[in-house]
Amino acid sequence: MSFELTILGSSAALPTSKRFPTAHLLKAGERFFLIDCGEGTQIRLRQYGINPSRIHHILISHLHGDHVFGLFGLLSSLGMMGRKVPLHLYGPHSLEEFMNSYSRFFGPLPFDLEFKSHAENSDFIFESDKLTIKAIPLKHRIPAFGYLFREKKKPLNIRKEQIEAFGLGMADIVKVKRGEDFVTDSGTVIPNSQLTLPPFHQRSYAYLSDTLFDPQLAEIVKGVDLLFHEATFSDRDKKLAAQTQHSTAAEAATLAKMAGVKKLLIGHFSSRYKEPLLLENEAKEVFENTTGVNDGDIYSIPPERLSGE
Numbered sequence: 001m002s003f004e005l006t007i008l009g010s011s012a013a014l015p016t017s018k019r020f021p022t023a024h025l026l027k028a029g030e031r032f033f034l035i036d037c038g039e040g041t042q043i044r045l046r047q048y049g050i051n052p053s054r055i056h057h058i059l060i061s062h063l064h065g066d067h068v069f070g071l072f073g074l075l076s077s078l079g080m081m082g083r084k085v086p087l088h089l090y091g092p093h094s095l096e097e098f099m100n101s102y103s104r105f106f107g108p109l110p111f112d113l114e115f116k117s118h119a120e121n122s123d124f125i126f127e128s129d130k131l132t133i134k135a136i137p138l139k140h141r142i143p144a145f146g147y148l149f150r151e152k153k154k155p156l157n158i159r160k161e162q163i164e165a166f167g168l169g170m171a172d173i174v175k176v177k178r179g180e181d182f183v184t185d186s187g188t189v190i191p192n193s194q195l196t197l198p199p200f201h202q203r204s205y206a207y208l209s210d211t212l213f214d215p216q217l218a219e220i221v222k223g224v225d226l227l228f229h230e231a232t233f234s235d236r237d238k239k240l241a242a243q244t245q246h247s248t249a250a251e252a253a254t255l256a257k258m259a260g261v262k263k264l265l266i267g268h269f270s271s272r273y274k275e276p277l278l279l280e281n282e283a284k285e286v287f288e289n290t291t292g293v294n295d296g297d298i299y300s301i302p303p304e305r306l307s308g309e
């Protein structure tokens with residue numbers, strides 16, 4: 001299954017000619033998850049060749065305009081495009097009230113909006129046979145949440161030649177796929193690793209925006225393949241970061257280092273920096289495998305079998 005992130009908007013509150021406000025799209029298998037919906041999100045989807053009708057799940061981290069001003073436009077377009085199937089919307093409590101104002105002014109949408117609020121300390125906000133999504137409380141000026149997407153463990157694949165070699169029946173195959181060893185009629189134990197291919201690594205993506213630097217988050221996003229952490233400010237504007245409850249690039253990198261993630265993406269750059277390379281460099285001093293994202297970037301994590309040895 002594919003596990004691919006597209007950056008639709010990489011700016012903070014003010015858009016620039018090259019950067020739209022925040023929106024990410026995660027494609028996990030055949031499912032598209034839109035994470036935040038800043039102004040212009042539907043335009044970016046068009047530009048990057050993504051049909052908005054394919055989106056069935058929208059997650060809104062918090063109710064600041066740069067994360068939500070694109071939602072009304074997108075929903076209205078989906079209605080005009082003839083959408084009939086429900087859309088699942090996840091967000092803080094206040095998102096429901098915000099959506100009520102849509103119907104008050106613009107009438108009802110021609111499809112159902114199924115709203116689920118992020119209850120704090122809740123378990124998964126979404127779960128399928130392939131994926132789970134957890135909401136992570138962040139520290140910002142208003143209630144805000146990050147997200148942790150993680151693939152579920154897949155059943156083991158049996159080495160076909162071993163089915164015949166050991167004469168495995170249907171019931172044996174089910175057990176072996178669950179991870180059990182096989183015992184032959186003569187009582188010889190064939191270890192599971194000899195019968196199956198190495199399991200797949202469970203891919204993961206964590207999205208942390210907007211937030212103050214919070215070391216407690218490191219445990220939650222420990223070891224993820226891809227971590228997006230906001231980096232609104234440069235180190236030289238550290239005071240401003242604290243005042244507005246945002247992070248600096250170096251703080252984002254510190255969290256990545258503490259959590260031992262594989263790769264760090266930073267974005268949500270303040271438009272005051274003409275060249276966000278400065279922020280990328282500040283982060284790289286702390287955590288080398290950092291990339292400052294641009295609108296249109298795609299980060300794909302290929303499926304990978306864990307080495308059996």
Ligand SMILES: [Zn+2]
Nearest residue numbers: 013064066210
């Ligand atoms: Zn923001």
